[in-house]
Amino acid sequence: MITLDNVHKSFGSNHVLRGVNLHVAKGTSMVIIGGSGTGKSVAIKTVLGLVIPDSGTITVDGTDVTKADRDAFLARFGMLFQGGALFDSLPVWQNVAFRLLRGSLAKPRDEAREIAIEKLRRVGLTPDVADRLPAELSGGMQKRVGLARAIAAEPEIIFFDEPTTGLDPIMAGVINDLIREIVTEMGATTMTITHDMTSVRTIADNVAMLHAGKIRWTGPVSDMDAAGDPYVDQFIHGRAEGPIEAVR
Amino acid sequence: MRQLAIIGRTVLGLLAAIGRVSLFAWGALTHLIRPPFYPREIGIALLHIGWLSLPVVGLTAIFTGGALALQIYAGGARFNAEAVVPQIVAIGMVRELGPVLVGLMIAARVTSSIAAEIATMKVTEQIDALVTLSTHPMKYLTVPRVLAGTLTVPFLVGVGDIIGIFGGYAVATGTLGFNAAAYIQNTVDFLEFTDISSSLAKGAVFGFIATLMGCYFGMNSGRGAQGVGRATKGSVEAAAVLILAANFVLTGVFFSL
Ligand SMILES: Nc1ncnc2c1ncn2[C@@H]1O[C@H](COP(=O)(O)OP(=O)(O)O)[C@@H](O)[C@H]1O
Numbered sequence: 409m410i411t412l413d414n415v416h417k418s419f420g421s422n423h424v425l426r427g428v429n430l431h432v433a434k435g436t437s438m439v440i441i442g443g444s445g446t447g448k449s450v451a452i453k454t455v456l457g458l459v460i461p462d463s464g465t466i467t468v469d470g471t472d473v474t475k476a477d478r479d480a481f482l483a484r485f486g487m488l489f490q491g492g493a494l495f496d497s498l499p500v501w502q503n504v505a506f507r508l509l510r511g512s513l514a515k516p517r518d519e520a521r522e523i524a525i526e527k528l529r530r531v532g533l534t535p536d537v538a539d540r541l542p543a544e545l546s547g548g549m550q551k552r553v554g555l556a557r558a559i560a561a562e563p564e565i566i567f568f569d570e571p572t573t574g575l576d577p578i579m580a581g582v583i584n585d586l587i588r589e590i591v592t593e594m595g596a597t598t599m600t601i602t603h604d605m606t607s608v609r610t611i612a613d614n615v616a617m618l619h620a621g622k623i624r625w626t627g628p629v630s631d632m633d634a635a636g637d638p639y640v641d642q643f644i645h646g647r648a649e650g651p652i653e654a655v656r
Numbered sequence: 657m658r659q660l661a662i663i664g665r666t667v668l669g670l671l672a673a674i675g676r677v678s679l680f681a682w683g684a685l686t687h688l689i690r691p692p693f694y695p696r697e698i699g700i701a702l703l704h705i706g707w708l709s710l711p712v713v714g715l716t717a718i719f720t721g722g723a724l725a726l727q728i729y730a731g732g733a734r735f736n737a738e739a740v741v742p743q744i745v746a747i748g749m750v751r752e753l754g755p756v757l758v759g760l761m762i763a764a765r766v767t768s769s770i771a772a773e774i775a776t777m778k779v780t781e782q783i784d785a786l787v788t789l790s791t792h793p794m795k796y797l798t799v800p801r802v803l804a805g806t807l808t809v810p811f812l813v814g815v816g817d818i819i820g821i822f823g824g825y826a827v828a829t830g831t832l833g834f835n836a837a838a839y840i841q842n843t844v845d846f847l848e849f850t851d852i853s854s855s856l857a858k859g860a861v862f863g864f865i866a867t868l869m870g871c872y873f874g875m876n877s878g879r880g881a882q883g884v885g886r887a888t889k890g891s892v893e894a895a896a897v898l899i900l901a902a903n904f905v906l907t908g909v910f911f912s913l
């Protein structure tokens with residue numbers, strides 16, 4: 409469904425992506441792992457057109473993303489940003505219901521609010537946060553509001569950038585289960601970036617490891633432990649020693 | 657040779673910047689007339705840019721009008737022309753000082769806040785988030801602000817003109833011994849329609865410039881807190897200089913052609 413073909417991206421002399429090839433099949437969950445700063449966030453942003461690749465092609469359902477009708481294309485997507493990226497001028501529920509309050513998916517205000525509160529409950533937040541401003545929430549709560557916003561309009565394709573970073577282990581478990589549920593029950597196609605190996609094992613159908621600007625290894629999550637790749641091994645066991653340099 | 661290269665680079669850089677700003681302005685204008693529209697955002701912008709700027713505009717105008725009356729009186733006394741205070745205050749406020757000072761105060765108050773807000777949104781990925789939520793940042797952020805600036809600054813200038821004239825009136829009648837009724841009569845008789853219409857037209861142009869610069873620098877902010885700081889500084893500098901330059905051009909157009 410989503411295919412990245414030989415995608416390159418540099419920022420000045422910083423060559424972040426150096427020929428990324430990746431395929432995500434419809435209705436599956438792809439998890440991208442890799443050291444921080446390897447370009448995982450940049451890679452998923454290229455799919456959404458938030459970062460324009462220097463070369464290479466990205467297709468969704470066989471259509472080149474640069475040639476797709478932008479509005480129709482984006483209406484299929486939801487995205488949780490690494491930093492939450494909540495609109496700080498809007499109360500929490502209006503953040504979650506942002507899409508439902510305007511544009512082609514607009515719904516009556518009351519209904520949008522109901523949906524927002526229901527989505528907040530799904531990410532483990534009580535209805536009383538609905539009327540607060542994002543700045544009044546902790547980092548982990550903001551992250552979950554961002555997650556609720558990403559799934560609010562029930563998009564077909566959802567990207568999660570470090571959904572469990574900054575959450576306590578119990579809440580991380582709740583979120584992992586939720587993402588898994590979204591894939592199996594709603595049939596969504598997802599790409600998740602994470603460093604958390606528990607997340608990987610709960611969420612993933614397939615795993616891809618990004619290293620040095622390329623996909624170092626990709627395969628089903630069941631093959632990950634037996635991948636026989638020293639880079640993957642070092643990463644999943646969190647060893648300081650190995651081929652991946654600790655100073656990057 | 658080296659100097660030439662520096663001059664060349666500067667000129668090219670300047671032309672490129674003018675090109676980018678023009679494209680941005682054009683983008684804002686085309687989005688202005690194409691749906692979807694965001695009436696709520698426009699309402700908020702009208703409130704913040706227009707209504708909430710009234711106090712600072714009023715204070716600026718009243719002190720300027722008062723000082724103007726004192727200066728004209730003192731200057732006029734040198735050739736026995738003290739009597740022209742009402743006329744010169746009126747023309748000075750309405751034609752030049754009203755629009756320019758209001759424009760500069762808007763650059764200080766509104767341009768800076770727009771630039772800082774949008775730059776922060778950019779740095780914290782809120783602009784990217786808008787895009788993924790199928791909302792065009794130009795329509796949602798730029799259009800309401802530029803529209804509100806262009807519509808409300810003429811109104812602010814009008815208020816500034818009146819309060820400025822009142823400042824002159826207060827000083828002239830309070831301390832310089834002018835007759836109140838005669839002062840007002842002189843002012844009203846002296847002002848012409850073009851004085852007022854040019855004042856309001858300048859206001860519209862300055863409002864457009866001030867809000868556009870805030871949006872442009874905000875949207876093109878660099879990364880981090882430093883990026884926000886640079887964007888804010890650059891926006892106010894650009895807005896102030898462009899307002900003064902536009903004022904010169906508009907004065908030429910209105911009064912010497
Ligand atoms: N807009 C940008 N401008 C310049 N450099 C960027 C930009 N976005 C990301 N980078 C750089 O790209 C690299 C990869 O970033 P990122 O994708 O965020 O890493 P991660 O794998 O941790 O998500 C980093 O070195 C980062 O500094």
Ligand SMILES: [Mg+2]
Nearest residue numbers: 448449490569
């Ligand atoms: Mg990242």
